[in-house]
Amino acid sequence: MTDLKYLFFLGCVIPYRLASFEVSSRKVLEKLGVELEEMPEANCCGLPLDSVDHESMLVLAARNLCFAEQKGLDVMTLCPGCAGTLRKVNKLVQEDKAVKEKINGYLKEVGLKLEGGKIRVRHLLQVLSEDIGYEKIKQAVINPLTDLKVAEHIGCHVLRPKKYIGFDDPENPVILKQLIEATGAQSLDYMYKTDCCGAPIIGVNDKLSLQIAGDKLKNIKKVNAQALITVCPFCQMMFDTNQKRIEQALEEKFGIPVLHYPQLLGLAMGLDPKDLAINELRVKATNLLNKN
Amino acid sequence: MSDGKLVSETKSKAVTMCDFDCSFKAELSKVAGVENLKFCYQCGTCTADCPIARVSKDFRPRTIMRMTQLGMKERIFEDNKIWLCAACFTCVDHCPQGVDIAGVMRALRNQAVKEGKIPKTFVDIKNNIHKSGLAYDIPDMRKRKRVENGLPELPIANSQEISKLLNLVAKSKEPKTENN
Numbered sequence: 001m002t003d004l005k006y007l008f009f010l011g012c013v014i015p016y017r018l019a020s021f022e023v024s025s026r027k028v029l030e031k032l033g034v035e036l037e038e039m040p041e042a043n044c045c046g047l048p049l050d051s052v053d054h055e056s057m058l059v060l061a062a063r064n065l066c067f068a069e070q071k072g073l074d075v076m077t078l079c080p081g082c083a084g085t086l087r088k089v090n091k092l093v094q095e096d097k098a099v100k101e102k103i104n105g106y107l108k109e110v111g112l113k114l115e116g117g118k119i120r121v122r123h124l125l126q127v128l129s130e131d132i133g134y135e136k137i138k139q140a141v142i143n144p145l146t147d148l149k150v151a152e153h154i155g156c157h158v159l160r161p162k163k164y165i166g167f168d169d170p171e172n173p174v175i176l177k178q179l180i181e182a183t184g185a186q187s188l189d190y191m192y193k194t195d196c197c198g199a200p201i202i203g204v205n206d207k208l209s210l211q212i213a214g215d216k217l218k219n220i221k222k223v224n225a226q227a228l229i230t231v232c233p234f235c236q237m238m239f240d241t242n243q244k245r246i247e248q249a250l251e252e253k254f255g256i257p258v259l260h261y262p263q264l265l266g267l268a269m270g271l272d273p274k275d276l277a278i279n280e281l282r283v284k285a286t287n288l289l290n291k292n
Numbered sequence: 293m294s295d296g297k298l299v300s301e302t303k304s305k306a307v308t309m310c311d312f313d314c315s316f317k318a319e320l321s322k323v324a325g326v327e328n329l330k331f332c333y334q335c336g337t338c339t340a341d342c343p344i345a346r347v348s349k350d351f352r353p354r355t356i357m358r359m360t361q362l363g364m365k366e367r368i369f370e371d372n373k374i375w376l377c378a379a380c381f382t383c384v385d386h387c388p389q390g391v392d393i394a395g396v397m398r399a400l401r402n403q404a405v406k407e408g409k410i411p412k413t414f415v416d417i418k419n420n421i422h423k424s425g426l427a428y429d430i431p432d433m434r435k436r437k438r439v440e441n442g443l444p445e446l447p448i449a450n451s452q453e454i455s456k457l458l459n460l461v462a463k464s465k466e467p468k469t470e471n472n
């Protein structure tokens with residue numbers, strides 16, 4: 001098994017907009033004995049260009065994977081989009097000779113070569129649930145959040161498409177629920193729980209995007225969840241940064257704080273909310289902090 | 293519900309033979325991810341389970357699959373509907389025929405881009421990647437703030453190398469319109 005050391009692939013959106021996810025993840029992982037090596041050479045995972053040109057995506061992802069192979073370390077990402085893309089290309093290059101040849105044809109021009117399948121690509125959720133394990137997480141919880149009832153939004157790219165991800169069950173996911181319960185909090189079920197947050201089309205049709213997220217928030221409010229827990233930067237921003245806009249569009253008040261899972265876990269591990277960058281949330285989590 | 297922005301309402305009109313573009317159909321069928329499209333038997337599972345179709349009557353993945361099978365190029369591109377897919381992959385996981393619906397959407401978008409129909413956000417992202425390797429232009433102030441807050445410095449990517457790779461890919465498509 002792993003010795004809990006990873007090459008940390010940060011991606012683009014987290015350093016651009018969401019330091020709170022990075023700060024809280026680093027704090028929690030360090031406490032759990034995970035060693036992160038910074039990826040010195042990295043570029044966009046490629047996903048944003050898939051719509052423009054599929055091959056550009058393949059090449060961008062492959063370039064990142066080359067450096068990971070050189071280091072011989074598994075990659076860890078916080079962004080499910082990056083994780084899914086890197087994993088897919090890693091597998092594709094390993095299994096599809098034609099794709100491998102094509103990509104390496106380009107990479108050769110800059111002195112790189114990709115084997116494929118030599119290292120693994122892990123999303124934070126896999127590192128927590130499979131590599132670290134629930135037992136170890138439970139042991140680290142010294143301040144169980146037993147009064148807290150939350151809702152979860154796992155995000156599509158953590159689990160889909162199943163063919164490439166093969167982790168948890170996208171139709172009935174249990175892993176985030178178990179991780180939430182390890183903190184002592186309760187994870188409530190709600191309608192449309194496994195549905196998309198709407199973020200990918202924000203800029204194409206804002207109205208639809210806000211409505212999709214709003215429908216979810218309505219159902220989360222209905223079950224009286226005190227917070228929403230996410231593991232994807234785009235989902236978190238959709239529900240947190242855009243919550244005011246959603247409230248305006250739907251003419252309904254929500255006021256639901258949206259925490260990155262590592263923030264929730266950090267609180268249960270007795271870490272200072274400041275060290276977890278909880279003050280950076282747009283919808284303030286004051287009620288929640290006073291309670292626990 | 294008419295705040296369509298980029299996406300306007302689809303006008304329904306009768307289909308005629310002139311709507312079928314065989315070369316478009318042939319070119320698309322060569323693209324990776326589109327192989328299984330021929331197996332689509334129009335069951336409608338993709339539309340039924342699509343989160344976008346739930347809130348927009350303008351977006352119907354099943355219809356787009358059928359129009360693609362038939363090569364109805366004009367209709368597919370006419371109102372920018374292909375950019376509404378959220379790439380959530382729900383349909384891909386649910387299709388009983390193994391059609392990579394999101395892959396077909398992607399192929400359609402790639403084709404639209406080739407013909408110059410590219411939304412502005414993607415132009416920005418592409419330019420940023422050429423410039424810095426990252427999809428967003430991260431201001432220096434934010435990079436300094438990282439370090440002040442105790443985070444490691446943001447690595448600097450070799451943007452020349454990245455740009456070179458992307459240009460090679462673009463160039464490989466220029467002479468013949470061969471796409472794979």
Ligand code: SF4
Pocket residue numbers: 331332333334335336337338339353354357386387388389390391393
């Ligand atoms: S679910 Fe599959 S077979 Fe059914 S309509 Fe959609 S693409 Fe066709």
Ligand code: SF4
Pocket residue numbers: 338341342343344345353376377378379380381382383384393394397
């Ligand atoms: S991948 Fe696109 S078409 Fe398929 S269910 Fe998701 S949004 Fe709808």
